[in-house]
Amino acid sequence: MVNGAPWPRMEVGTCKYRFRVLNGSISRSYNLALSNGDDFIMIGTDAGLMSAPVKVKNFRLGMAERYEFIIDFSKYPVGSQVVLRNLGLPNNRNYDGTNQIMRFDVVRREPDNSSIPSRLRTIQPIPESSAVRTREFRYQRSNGLWVINGKVWDNMRIDANPRLGDVEIWKLSNPSGAAFHPIHMHLIDCLMLDRNGKPPFPYERGLKDVFYVGENETVRVIGKFGANTGKYMSHCHNAVHEDHDMMNQFEVGRGGRSPLAVAAKPLPAPPL
Structure with a gap:
């Protein structure tokens, strides 16, 4: 499921789209790739932007990992379909459909004068x-x-x-x-x-x-x-x-606050 929908489709124009993905699965990891073999332009990890974008054909995504990437749909003619696929990883139980995540349908021409900076931010290395x-x-x-x-x-x-x-x-x-x-x-x-x-x-x-x-x-x-x-x-x-x-x-350190120091409180009931 993607944002609560099984195998959704998303209509896109001929421009760049920025995505942030979180693996919210209980125990499934993914090896994500595009059906046409094109690149993801990776720009972010769990804690925000990377120092520079990198292009990859596929990437592993474990539970709770977050990545941010760009897909450039400007190269595709209207009518194209691109499927976000799961290539699979060891020690995952697969079923019919677990090899497909969602589909992008290119449905309209859109101008795109955006560009992706070669440097995104400075991340200080830790020696x-x-x-x-x-x-x-x-x-x-x-x-x-x-x-x-x-x-x-x-x-x-x-x-x-x-x-x-x-x-x-x-x-x-x-x-x-x-x-x-x-x-x-x-x-x-x-x-x-x-x-x-x-x-x-x-x-x-x-x-x-x-x-x-x-x-x-x-x-x-x-x-x-x-x-x-x-x-x-x-x-x-x-x-x-x-x-x-x-x-x-x-x-x-010592003497900091313990998460057990404060009694748990019930969450408010959701609205009916």
Whole structure:
């Protein structure tokens, strides 16, 4: 479904369109591509614009990941149809129709004098040498539960305690071929250093808070912890893994506010 509609169609003109996509699935990842093999012009990641646009033919999208891209329909004649497809990824259960997301129908001529800047913004790199420590987190299945470093969720346990302003490298490891894990780090945005020792995919080279850790992959990320103290979560965003118990927490500094310090309040009832 896209914005609540199954396999929708969208009428477009012969111009550029900017899209922001969020994977809101419970446990499905996608490998998105256009049916005609044309490029996506990637311009943004979870935390906003990249430093420069990049062209890709396809890209992986894990649960809760966000990407922003442009499709240029100006090259297509009126009457063209372009399908946003899912090429599929390992460890996803496929059904009829899961290989198609939506369709774009080019229905009208429109002038387009827009241009895409070669530079979008400045993202300051974080040198590895500035990291005060490296931590490793291993995401696995054990005795029917999804665990981090062999442990299930415990709201009384702190698994990392960076000081306010510390720069750290987190090594996110998935030693199994039986699952993928989109890992969400709360509070901070990070830069990906590498995946299995190789550079990140071009579309991942921006500030992110969700990292696709695929089968037998190790992803290293670097970030600066702040601007607040307190306790925050890190977890797999596959809701099945999260619920069975692939979550942990870290605390920035000491004495910050705990999310458990304030009693939960019921949400207001939706209008009838």
